[in-house]
Amino acid sequence: MAKFDLVAGLLDANEVLAQQNRxxxxxNKVYVINLMGVPGTGKTTVLEKIIEGLKGKISIGVVExxxxxxxxxxxxxxxxxxxxxxxxxxxxHLDAATVRKACLDLxxxxxxxxxxxxxxxxxxxxxxxxxxxAKIMVISVTEGNDKPWKYPLMFRQSKLIxxxxxxxxxxxxxxxxxxxxxxxxxxxxxxxxxxxxxxxLGLCELANWLYSEVKGQD
Amino acid sequence: MAKFDLVAGLLDANEVLAQQNRxxxxxNKVYVINLMGVPGTGKTTVLEKIIEGLKGKISIGVVExxxxxxxxxxxxxxxxxxxxxxxxxxxxHLDAATVRKACLDLxxxxxxxxxxxxxxxxxxxxxxxxxxxAKIMVISVTEGNDKPWKYPLMFRQSKLIxxxxxxxxxxxxxxxxxxxxxxxxxxxxxxxxxxxxxxxLGLCELANWLYSEVKGQD
Numbered sequence: 282m283a284k285f286d287l288v289a290g291l292l293d294a295n296e297v298l299a300q301q302n303r304x305x306x307x308x309n310k311v312y313v314i315n316l317m318g319v320p321g322t323g324k325t326t327v328l329e330k331i332i333e334g335l336k337g338k339i340s341i342g343v344v345e346x347x348x349x350x351x352x353x354x355x356x357x358x359x360x361x362x363x364x365x366x367x368x369x370x371x372x373x374h375l376d377a378a379t380v381r382k383a384c385l386d387l388x389x390x391x392x393x394x395x396x397x398x399x400x401x402x403x404x405x406x407x408x409x410x411x412x413x414x415a416k417i418m419v420i421s422v423t424e425g426n427d428k429p430w431k432y433p434l435m436f437r438q439s440k441l442i443x444x445x446x447x448x449x450x451x452x453x454x455x456x457x458x459x460x461x462x463x464x465x466x467x468x469x470x471x472x473x474x475x476x477x478x479x480x481x482l483g484l485c486e487l488a489n490w491l492y493s494e495v496k497g498q499d
Numbered sequence: 500m501a502k503f504d505l506v507a508g509l510l511d512a513n514e515v516l517a518q519q520n521r522x523x524x525x526x527n528k529v530y531v532i533n534l535m536g537v538p539g540t541g542k543t544t545v546l547e548k549i550i551e552g553l554k555g556k557i558s559i560g561v562v563e564x565x566x567x568x569x570x571x572x573x574x575x576x577x578x579x580x581x582x583x584x585x586x587x588x589x590x591x592h593l594d595a596a597t598v599r600k601a602c603l604d605l606x607x608x609x610x611x612x613x614x615x616x617x618x619x620x621x622x623x624x625x626x627x628x629x630x631x632x633a634k635i636m637v638i639s640v641t642e643g644n645d646k647p648w649k650y651p652l653m654f655r656q657s658k659l660i661x662x663x664x665x666x667x668x669x670x671x672x673x674x675x676x677x678x679x680x681x682x683x684x685x686x687x688x689x690x691x692x693x694x695x696x697x698x699x700l701g702l703c704e705l706a707n708w709l710y711s712e713v714k715g716q717d
Contacts, residue, residue, distance in 0.1 A: 319537040319538050319539060319619070320537050320621050320642060320646055320649065320650065321540075321638075321639070321642025321643050321646060322642075323643075347649055348622065348649060348650060348651075349649060349650075349651060350645075350648050350649050352645055352648070352649070371622070371626075371652075372622075373591060373620065373622035373623050400622065401537070401621065401649075401650075402591065402620055402622055403538050403619065403620070404566065404589070404590075404591035404618065404620055405591050408589075420539075421539070421641065423539065423639065423664065423667065424538060424539025425539050425541075427568075427570055428538055430567065430568050430570070431538065431565055431567060431568050431570070431619075432538065432566060432567075432619075433567060434589075446641065448670070449641065449671075452666070452670060
């Protein structure tokens with residue numbers, strides 16, 4: 282008896298649409314980031330700092346994913362950056378089709394770097410390809426050292442992990458060297474940049490890395 | 500044309516099994532907590548402190564939900580408490596059937612308080628009834644003030660919200676009064692207990708509240 286695997290079917294369909302997104306992005310020469318992390322890790326704040334660091338050097342557009350509210354897109358628009366808010370109304374991840382629709386509201390031909398901020402969640406967002414060039418994860422030193430082994434898929438797939446809230450590290454038992462060691466097992470290719478979106482530490486390195494990534498694709 | 504709503508079907512089936520769990524728990528006079536929150540908010544650490552506070556007063560059992568690893572169940576067993584680890588291997592929430600299976604490994608008749616620590620995720624765990632008496636959420640002051648409106652279902656359903664990492668509040672812009680005000684709109688019935696699992700602040704109130712809940716059901 283053939284068993285119909287529903288989840289596999291959904292993921293296959295998503296992969297077809299993700300490939301179409303990839304072609305659309307390539308045609309428009311847009312470098313696309315899928316920005317992931319838990320709720321409250323500082324994804325939007327880090328994104329605001331990335332925008333400050335790259336403004337005037339690279340044209341940026343943003344797709345904001347949230348279950349409800351338009352707070353995040355409003356924060357980005359205040360910086361003079363075009364932003365589209367997706368409200369998934371309960372769904373715990375973005376998929377390729379939803380991102381494609383959101384992109385209709387952006388002038389992709391005028392954008393060099395498109396940041397898609399995914400739903401705050403370490404599980405399902407890692408499973409749905411959006412057609413991005415790179416998955417980037419934000420984690421925080423306040424979240425503890427046990428996450429890479431508990432949520433390995435997202436850590437394995439990330440091209441860059443931004444370790445945020447470095448200003449709080451001395452008030453926690455977070456061990457950055459332990460994290461580097463764990464990542465060395467999980468994915469030694471992943472770039473790690475510790476930052477503090479509050480004090481500014483590491484943001485220059487982060488902006489430079491992104492600039493090279495975006496310009497490197499030309 | 501009748502549209503088959505797959506998600507609604509899954510949730511209906513879960514509700515039937517959750518009701519069976521509820522009957523099983525009632526028969527054994529177990530008070531059951533579904534403990535939820537983002538990865539890294541301190542669910543397991545708070546649970547360790549709850550166990551310390553209630554040990555000798557109430558008999559406790561634990562079901563630990565994680566995608567991978569048995570780290571959390573090992574932490575709980577070190578405290579002399581029976582713990583069963585569920586590894587969902589990719590699924591982003593626990594459901595009633597999985598919890599039922601895990602309960603087969605516990606002597607429910609010897610347990611007064613069963614804590615089910617859910618997968619670290621603010622979205623799907625709120626949608627799946629496990630047959631619990633109370634949903635309890637852990638949030639942290641490092642996660643920012645915008646979460647109740649972004650993830651309203653979990654906040655609305657929680658009987659108690661433990662606001663953790665209070666020792667870090669002065670290093671963040673977290674506004675506890677704003678949170679109380681937001682919760683007053685979202686669910687004014689929700690009890691709020693700010694704690695620091697590190698310094699011990701608020702843990703006595705938390706243990707007392709839980710003790711009353713468990714003993715109150717007799």
